[in-house]
Amino acid sequence: MGRTEWITFLRTEQLNAMSTQMLREMTAALEATIADDGVRAIVLTGSGRAFCAGADLKEVAGAKHEPGEPDLLDLVDHTFGLMRHGPKPVIAAVNGLAMAGGLEMVMACDLVFAAESAQMGDAHSNFGVFPGAGGAAILPRRIGLNRAKYLLFSGENISAREMMDWGLVNKVVPDAELRDAVQAFTDRIADKSPAVLRRMKTVANRSLNVDEAAALSEEMLNLRAHMRSWDMLEGLTAFNEKRKPQFRGY
Structure with missing residues (x-):
């Protein structure tokens, strides 16, 4: 690991939708990074055209768990908690679509950089699913109640630049410059205490x-x-x- 640890989602064909396996791997990566004193910042990003399209709804629909075993929601709660409350800065490098649980993941990060073409939204209402990781509870704190209700009720996506105007995104950069821009920023904060x-x-x-x-x-x-x-x-x-x-x- 270097001073910045990049965690990249590789479920490209599934638009990096969160499965239990993906969340377990995220948790392991986050815990290892938190324990490494040489790592000063954590970056989350996606592969392909999505950052994260939310929970894997096919898995949710067909989920069967042994009693006492953590389900997908338990894993989301634990993984996002590590991001929110962990000791190191966590930056979202939003490379593409961030919807539903993907938007909630973005909100669990400390800072948000986004590619110019990225789009974000809360898509839960499109599938009759209720949010469980901040869509209704945290989004109003980030962008205001009326704007949050619009996204929650409509299920629409909006541009990264509009999300920056609304206060959720810190910086929007050209698509080809996203990684370099985030790396340059984390290199700076790696020199801080x-x-x-x-x-x-x-x-x-x-x-x-x-x-x-x-x-x-x-x-x-x-x-x-x-x-x-x-x-x-x-x-x-x-x-x-x-x-x-x-x-x-x-």
Whole structure:
């Protein structure tokens, strides 16, 4: 692994629809990456013309599970939880279609880069399926209630650039430049303190669920803890010595 770990979905013919096997492989890759101190950022992307078309509905329709065995929804919950709450930045490099569970996967990432031709939407209503990983619960927080309802009710896809205008996508780039643009960005953040990025991600995520006073209090508690870290001491020392800091992540 390098400082950026790329996880690429290879169910090309199925538009990278999520199967239980794909989710198990994603979980294994995420857990290995989280455990590797040399990896500073994680990127998810698809092969072919889709990022991810959602859950594999053929598998959902015919699913049979032994009692106690995790089903596809259990695996989605666990895998997306690793992305949302894991200690490292997770970036979606949306190369094509991101629909239903694919859009929910995008929302579980910290940042979103998209190819100019990419399209996104919540397609659950097209098949009478209810979302279970953020379509109804998280999408309104990302793009506003009225816009979220439009996507949920209509099942339409919209362009990556419109999704950027709505606040879900951070940056749209020409299709041929997507990988290079994401790699250049992750190369930059790989030089940052892993400890400070981890704390920033945690506090920023939690700030959405508490009032302003509680969010500021948690930020101050994290700052006081961070002031005892190697990375902050190293950063200040490097500043005074006019050199590049060598962060260790603790």
